Amino acid sequence: MVNYKRLTLQQRYLIQTLNHQHKNQQDIAQQVGVSQSTIWRELAKHNQQHSKQTYEAQQAQQQSATAKKRLPYKLQCSLLTTVLTRLIDRLSPEQICGELQRMAIQKVLHHETIYRYL
Incomplete structure (x- = not known):
């Protein structure tokens, strides 16, 4: 089983360079050392084609670093009462x-x- 690891800034710069050279995603994935689906998701998430910009490593790194994580729900107050009822x-x-x-x-x-609450 492969452990998930976030892309580093160095990997993102390599993706940026190879993407600017119009390499396909499979070639980029092999050179970066990640799966092709990782490259696809990274480009889809951070490629700014609608504003005629291409993938920018620094911007992608900042977006990833500041991505809001979903906080776990805690069963409190009325929600807890409803669940217990x-x-x-x-x-x-x-x-x-x-x-x-x-x-x-x-x-x-x-x-x-x-279940965790119980």
Whole structure:
């Protein structure tokens, strides 16, 4: 199993150089030492073709460094009360999450969050 590692600034500069040379993604991936899908995602996420700019390593590094991470949901207050009530009603965590989503109380609550709480 391969561990996920973020691209370094040096790898991004290599991607930038090879991309400017119009190398295909497979060649870029081989030279950078990552999978082709990593290159595809990196270029898709940071390529600014709509503004006629091409991939810029420094800008991609800054965007990646400041990317907001989703904070884990904590079961507190009314959400916790709702979850506990539905558990008492003998609903499974999967059913509770589906019900919360349908009721638009909580858009994204994973059943594993409930299991971890228990």
